[in-house]
Amino acid sequence: MTITESVQAERCYILPVRDLVLFPGVIVPLYIGRPRSLKTIEKASIEDKPLFVVAQKDLTTEEPMSEDIYTIGTLCKVLQMIRIPDGTVKILVEGKQRGRIREFFEDEETFQGNIAIVQWVSALPENMEALKRSVLELFEKYVSINAKIPKEVIVSLANIEHPCDIADVVASHLKIKTEKKQKLLSITNPEKYIKLLIKILMEEIELMELEQSIQEQVRQKMEKGHREYYLREQLKIIQTELGEEDFSSETENLLKKIAESEMPEEVCKKARIEVDRLSKMPPISSEASVLRTYLDWLLALPWNTYTEENLDITKAQRILDEDHYGLVKVKERILEFLAVRQLAGKEAKGQVLCFVGPPGVGKTSLAQSIARALGRRFVNFSLGGVRDEAEIRGxxxxxxxxxxxxxxxxxxxxxxxxxxxLMDEIDKIGQDFRGDPASALLEVLDPAQNSNFTDHYIESAFDLSNVIFITTANVTHTIPAPLLDRMEVIRLPGYVAEEKIHIAKKHLLPKLFKEHGLTDKMISITSKTVEKTIRDYTREAGVRNLQRSLATLCRKVTLKIVREGKDSTLKKITIGVKDLKDYLGAPRLYDVQLPQNKQKGTVVGLAWTESGGDVLVIEAVAMSGKGDIILTGNLGNIMQESAQTALGFLRARSAELGLDHINWKNQDIHIHVPEGAIPKDGPSAGITMAVVMLSALSSRQVLPGIAMTGEISLQGKVLPVGGIREKILAAKRQKISNIIIPGANRIDVEEMEQWVTKGLSFYFVDNVSEVFDIALERR
Incomplete structure (x- = not known):
């Protein structure tokens, strides 16, 4: 089958249209608005001539010329024409035959031309039926995908016999570009025409399926987004009604805080990852709550915030003197630190100070004074009883x-x-199956390691090198050796009565008056009263019990004032020595009954306790027996061994000491230390045991007013001991003026303040024979 054109051309009116290719056998509406096109329709209607509809090449051309339109179009019949109020005309045209413009006539009002009719003649090819079915099947699929094409079109195709006519109807309904449709209309070979139509259908179906798949995905996402938006809006309303917080912008707020924080880049990166995880979790889930808490900790830590230091040594010394009396070495050490900070700047690493001393001597308050002097923030916690390593590392x-x-x-x-x-009570830290907190503190207190301290919870390195760590302890022997090695030990031995009186008048009483609403016009406590309170009610190394006793006096006075009325003519209340019994009751402490005269088998020894130094009166008697040594007074193993060592020395040197007449197998020795309910132990009673046993065995009397401390060896050497300062202060409190001390401890005495050693006589001994010569009457 071939296409042929009619020999004779017919003169017709030509109607150029935009974005439309009209095929034969198709009825379409056209809206005409251009003046020239309107004039063309009017004349064609008046003259009853057919209308040749042809596509315009360029849609933007407002007044097309012959070169602006295609030459092949469709000869149409105007079925209906309706004028619209806006001036346009709607016509309904039916495509009849293909045509080609052979000659174009143009005037100012209309388009005209000679149109040659194109006809399909001769028999169809043998494969045309197969091509026809392919077109129908593909078009049916196309219609099923494109919802804009009515299903009735497929039904109408069943009534069309000619394959080319079917192809015209199908081509007219395709949503393809004008160029492609014009190409279909212009093909002169019917087989090529239908094959090209099949190809176009397959391409369009593939594109539409892909487009439909994309649209479905987008639709699902949009539906999900709309659903989430709807649910979030509902959640907002519910939370508003319940008075709960709105979490809608939580992620944005967290990211903003992270960006504004001064965290290191690694920590910021980790925080952003956690925020991303949080954004994908349900707000009410338990894991989301854990993440929020973790992020709050990261944002709350001072990653790069510093407090400006006070490096004025004069001002710092004034503050330290205001807060504490005495403690010259401690204050000097703090001023040394300030001087180093002035010269070295940030190169000076944080120091670790360990204040060791009995309770109540001002270890914690001294740390607070250091913070005040330096102008730094102060924080503290207690390590007493801590057994879980997680308490330190998290x-x-x-x-x-x-x-x-x-x-x-x-x-x-x-x-x-x-x-x-400040870390209090570091000597009372423990360990169990949950780990060793002391080992965890090794990293914290080591200036070479703590710049990258990692907490198990934070999981990011935190710099502790600028922190000044201060620890407190009552004793050092319970602190693990590696931990003690990282600290600079500063000992606070305690106060004598003179110091306590000064502390009470300058620090304790003004503070207590303020706490109890009292003034100097209401109450007066004399120095003698304070001194008696110290001696008879609060014998201790520190001032804690003294503060409690003075607080009792203030409460009693406050109660009396309130009862009688503030506005009454109550005179100033003065508390004297004789009034203490009325306020505090009978004295609870009495002086140790020290020997006032020469006595046999009674020696005064000096001991160290966690509460400071103390004085012990050790007694011994010799009696017939089986050669045993009897020790009473709740003595520990070390003191028992000291007694046995002293006895061994006496037996070995019995001839030199005038004891050769004693039958040791039949001689028992009983040593007793009073206050048997109190456990006593320590390596400093050796020479005291030797003196008291020698006195009991030889009947040589002990001279009064002498106290001693020191350990003994089997060779009779006097070994050095600790706690010298505390022991000397204890002797001074008991008004003992002669003290026997190991020669190796001479340097300890020389380093003491002058007021401590004032009025005391020291005997430095290296051999126990020297002790016997000083403490016992001569043979």
């Missing part, structure tokens, strides 16, 4: 209720990277 976030360790907690509380951190 818990891992995998555990329920996990939280950072105390170090990180206190850094957050301080809000600065260079606080003063």
């Amino acid at each position: 818990h891992r976030r995998t555990y329920v209720g996990a939280q950072p360790g105390r170090i990180i907690q206190k850094m957050r509380q301080a809000g600065t990277k260079n606080p003063i951190m």
Whole structure:
């Protein structure tokens, strides 16, 4: 089958249209608005001539010429024409035959031309039926995908016999470009025409399926987004009604805080990852709550916040003198630190000071004074009884209720990277199956390691090198050796009565008056009263019990004033020595009954306790027996061994000491230390035991007014002991003026303040024979 054109051309009116290719056998509406096109339709209608509809090449051309339109179009019949109020005309045309413009006539009002009719003649090819079915099947699929094409079109195709006519109807309904449709209309070979139509259908179906798949995915996402938006809006309303917080912008707020924080880049990166995880979790889930808490900790830590230091040594010394009396060496050490900070600047690492001394001597308050003098923040916590390593390093976030360790907690509380951190009771730290807290503190207190301290909860390195760590302890022998090695030990031995009186008048009483609403016009406590309170009610190394006793006096006076009325004519209340019994009751402490005269078998020894120095009166008697040594007074193993060592020395040197007449197998010795309910132990009673046993065995009397301390060896050497300062202060409190001390401890005495040693006589001995010569009457 071939296409042929009619020999004779017919003169027709030509109607150029935009974005439309009209095929034969198709009825379409056209909206005409251009003046020239309107005139063309009017004349064609008046003259009853057919209308040749042809596509315009360029849609934007407002007044097309012959070169602006295609030459092949469709000869149409105008079925209906309706004028619209806006001036346009709607016509309904039916495509009849293909045509080609052979000659174009153009005037100012209309388009005209000679149109040659194109006809399909001769028989169809043998494969045309197969091509026809392919077109129908593909078009049916096309219609099923494109919802804009009515299903009735497929039904109408069943009534069309000619394959080319079917192809015209199908081509007219395709949503393809004008160029492609014009190409279909212009093909002169019917087989090529239908094959090209099949190809176009297959391409369009593939594109539409892909487009439909994309649209479905987009639709699902949009539906999900709309659903989430709807649910979030509902959640907002519910939370508003319940008075709960709106979490809609939580992620944005967290990211903003992270960006504004001064965290290191690694920590910021980790925080952003956690925020991303949080954004994908349900807000009410338990894991989301854990993440929020973790992020709050990261944002709250002072990663790069410092407190400006006070490096004025004069001002610092004035503050230290205001807060504490005495403690010259401690204050000097603090001023040394300030001087180093002035010269070395930030190169000076944080120091670790350990204040060791009995309770109540001002260890904690001294740390607070250091913070005040330096102008740094102060935080503190107690290590007493801590047995879990997680208390220091924190818990891992995998555990329920996990939280950072105390170090990180206190850094957050301080809000600065260079606080003063006080760790109380480091000598009472323990360990069990949960780990060793002391080992965890090794990293914290080591200036070479703590710049990258890692808490198990935070999981990011935190710099502790700018922190000044201060620890307190009552004793040092219970502190693990590696931990003690990292600290600079500063001992606070205690106060004598003169110091306590000064502390009470300058520090304790003004503070207590303020706490109890009293003034100097209401109450007066004399120095003699304070002295008697110290001697008879609060014998201790520190001033804690003294403060409690003075507080009792203030409460009693406050009660009396309130009862009689503030506005009454109550005179100033003065508390004298004789009034103490009425306020505090009978004295609870009495002086140790020291020997006032020469006595046999009674020696005064000096001992060290956690509460400071103390005086012990050791007694011994010799009696017939089986050669045993009897020790009473709740003595520990070390003191028992000291007694046995002293006895061994006496037996070995019995001839030199005038004891050769004693039958040791039938001689028992009983040694007793009074206050048997109190445990006593320590390596400093050796020479005291030797003196008291020699006195009991030889009947040589002990001279009064002498106290002693020192350990003994089997060779009779006097070995050095500790706690010299505390023991000397204890002797001074008991008004003992002669003290026997090991020669190796001479340097300890020389380093003491002058007021401590004033009025005392010291005997430095290296051999126990010297002790016997000083303490016992001569043979």
